Amino acid sequence: MTNSYFNIEHLLELTNNDINFVKELAGVFCETIPPMADEMQIACDESNWQAVSQLAHKLKPSIDTMRIESIRDDILQIESRTKQNIELHTVPALVTKVCEVVYLTRDELMASFLK
Amino acid sequence: MKPTPILIHIVEDDAFYCSLLAHHLSLNPEHHVKKFTSARAFLDALHEKPDIVTLDYSLPDGTGDQLLSQVKELSPDTKIIFISGQNDIKIAIDLLKKGVHDYIVKDDDTKERLWIAVEHLRETIELKKELDSLRNEVAKKYDFQKVMIGNSDPIRQVFQWIDKASKTNITVSINGETGTGKELVAKSIHFNSFRKKQPFVAVNVAAIPKELLESELFGHEKGAFTGAAGRRIGKFEEAHKGTLFLDEIGEMDLSLQAKLLRVLQEKEITRVGSNQLIPIDVRIIVATHKNLLHEVKNGRFREDLYYRLLGLPIVVPPLRERGNDIILIARFFIDQFCRENSLQSKTLTVEAKKKLMLYNFPGNIRELKSIVELACVMSDENEIDAPHINISSNSYIEKMNGEDVTLRDFTTRLIQHYLEVYQYDVLKVAEKLDIGKSTIYRMIKNNELVVSKYQN
Secondary structure, three states: OOOOOOOHHHHHHHOOOOHHHHHHHHHHHHHHHHHHHHHHHHHHHOOOHHHHHHHHHHHHHHHHHOOOHHHHHHHHHHHHHHHHOOOHHHHHHHHHHHHHHHHHHHHHHHHHHOO | OOOOOEEEEEEOOOHHHHHHHHHHHHOOOOEEEEEEOOHHHHHHOHHHOOOEEEEEOEEOOEEHHHHHHHHHHHOOOOEEEEEEOOOOHHHHHHHHHOOOOEEEEOOOOHHHHHHHHHHHHHHHHHHHHHHHHHHHHHHHHOOHHHHOOOOOHHHHHHHHHHHHHHHOOOOEEEEOOOOOOHHHHHHHHHHOOOOOOOOEEEEEHHHOOHHHHHHHHHEEOOOOOOOOOOOEEOHHHHOOOOEEEEEOHHHOOHHHHHHHHHHHHHOEEEOEOOOOEEEOOOEEEEEEOOOHHHHHHOOOOOHHHHHHHHEEEEEOOOHHHOOOHHHHHHHHHHHHHHHHOOOOOOEEOHHHHHHHHHOOOOOHHHHHHHHHHHHHHHOOOOEEOHHHOOOOOOOHHHHOOOOOOOHHHHHHHHHHHHHHHOOOOHHHHHHHHOOOHHHHHHHHHOOOOOOOOOOO
């Protein structure tokens, strides 16, 4: 699948081609992941690196599962750098990027499954 | 074995990931899966005693460690699988040491690994459930008011003792003639005590060669003696947390009695060939048909062990002292035999009852069972009559029960009985009965006594 933020083939494989459950997952993603990304953005704005690290840790499995390739490495970097307190100046840009892609993914999911 | 439905709680604060895991585990229709996104919500539902719980290591309202100890305390049988985003071996080992069943890292293989872990646990859970249900069945079987039949005063006294013995851990010594049901009393105590879900292990001391008894009771290490090819767990360890029933304790060798006394006092055993002390928590019930005090006086049983084992003494009365119980038990065995062999129900005639009541049953209940089973086979109609009651004993003494006999007749039969018991050893019989051997020889010569062969 090209020009897509997430990998529908992988989702179908994960759910044994259960399209209804894919729709349910899309709904859960749209409800829970963007608010979590928002929280990370706020924590980042406040330079609360411990909170950023924890939220990145929480976001990681969902981003992995959805195969949102454009930010898979970024979320790992955010977690790792905030946990180790290294290269913190690079973190805000990464967080902003992750948040943007999460919202774009949400829009795409809503358009595809939740119309 | 039919698959048992199992309840799985998934605790994961990421609702998306939680849904994914729940969906995957729900693919098996035997899995009843519930999702929780906070520690609080999960703890509120812990009273449901889930079979398996998957825990996220870091939850916003509780750490994995805290939750683990709460689950262990409130639902100790629940199996715990941790699912964590942290690939940290130290944490994983620490959790596994604390009794967690698996530690799975969140990655592409998580759901497959979780599936395998749950399937492995399912087998354990199903076996445990089957074992529990079998133990309950056995416990029901040994509801002593149902299995020990009788209304006579002597047996009611035994019921009272069983009831008292079941409520505590006191050592119990059961005394009674062969066939009176000593093992049944021991099982009734065990299966009505708080140890009922733990093992009941019975050892017949008389049936095991004395050279083997020590390793049978305490186990042995590999190479402890010739033929000890591997480590073996003894009966004490097998009965850990449960009850060990030592039948025919009077037959135990004196040297082993000393070891048994030490084990009972120290509550720890040492396997043969090992120096390691193993703590044990075992309730002891012993039984014998011998008069142990008499054995102590004759130096065949250690006095200190006798007093250690005495505990609550229960004397199981012989059948001949249980009056009308004989008929009640006979009816029970008749019904059981007819049911098992698809025969029509049979009743005892008055004459048959009289014959049973007059017999003295040296083999007690075991003998009564054989007699009534044979009577069921011998009787063609639905009634068991006196001729069907075949009292198998050849003893002259027993055959004259209920007959009018003269003193001379009685004496003759008594001597005849002793001759049979002592293999026609005239000298020994004379000594036992405190009569002159010439009296016996004279009676043999006069054909008053039947002797197939005799020595001297």
